[in-house]
Every structure is written in C-alpha cells, then in structure tokens.
Amino acid sequence: MKMNRREVLRSIAAFLPIGAAFAGLAAMGIRFITPLKREMDRRIFTVGLDELPLNSSMKFQDLRGRDLMVVRTGDREVKAISTVCTHLGCTVYWQQDRQEFFCPCHNGRFDKNGTVLSGPPPAPLELYKVEIEGDNVFVYFKDIKEA
Numbered sequence: 001m002k003m004n005r006r007e008v009l010r011s012i013a014a015f016l017p018i019g020a021a022f023a024g025l026a027a028m029g030i031r032f033i034t035p036l037k038r039e040m041d042r043r044i045f046t047v048g049l050d051e052l053p054l055n056s057s058m059k060f061q062d063l064r065g066r067d068l069m070v071v072r073t074g075d076r077e078v079k080a081i082s083t084v085c086t087h088l089g090c091t092v093y094w095q096q097d098r099q100e101f102f103c104p105c106h107n108g109r110f111d112k113n114g115t116v117l118s119g120p121p122p123a124p125l126e127l128y129k130v131e132i133e134g135d136n137v138f139v140y141f142k143d144i145k146e147a
C-alpha cells in the first residue's frame, strides 16, 4: 500500500496528541518516582562592612539553629563558616593572630576557607554563600526544598 504525502501527514497529525499524552504520563511517572529537589538560597542576615573590622568575627545562627561565624578576611573579603567541627562536632573559633579556625577538642586547625590544616577533622568546615553589595554583607543559607 502506497501513501501519498497528504495521507502521511494526516497519519502523523492523528498520532501526535496520543504521543504527547504518553510523553506527559511518562514525565508525571518520572516526577512521581524521583521528586524534584530545589535548592534555594535564603538570605539569613545582613551585616554592615563597617560593623566588621578587618580580621574580626561575629557569631550568628542559621535557619536550623546551627552556629556560624562571619569573618572579615580582607578589605572586601568576608567568609561565613559553620563553627561545627567536622570531627566530633565541637565548636571551632577564629584565631585572629593566626588567621585560622581552631578546634580545642583535638587541636583541629582550619584555614580561613575552612580547609583542614592539621588534626583529625576529616572534612572542611561548611561554607555559607556570601555576597558583598556596597557596604553590606549578605549571608545565604542553602535550603533544600521538595518540589
């Protein structure tokens, strides 16, 4: 059986809605099996650069009540780092003279980016996203939402 071009186009047009319906059902099935997770940056707080002299630090809490420290490490460089040690969860503190975070429990040391310098901590300290706009420092918290 030979079909002319018009008949071929009609056949395709007839099956397009059915194909679209199956594609929609397949997408819903995949969406049901693997729920989407969306990462959202939520601004936790704002600090004025003038409130944070060079090499000084301030303590805050994120939206889950975890402690973090904001440290001004340069003229327009600010770090926001979790103070929860990645070894056994002790609280680290900023050593201004050494420009390091120190964990007194087992002498864990971290640089200003949270990277492990020495001691038993198996991983770096958690960093928070920071943006500097004008004279304000914005600290963000990465929140994971089920979509």
Ligand code: FES
Pocket (backbone or CB within 6 Å): 085, 086, 087, 088, 089, 090, 103, 104, 105, 106, 107, 108, 119, 120, 121
């Ligand atoms: S808990 Fe921080 S080094 Fe062990």
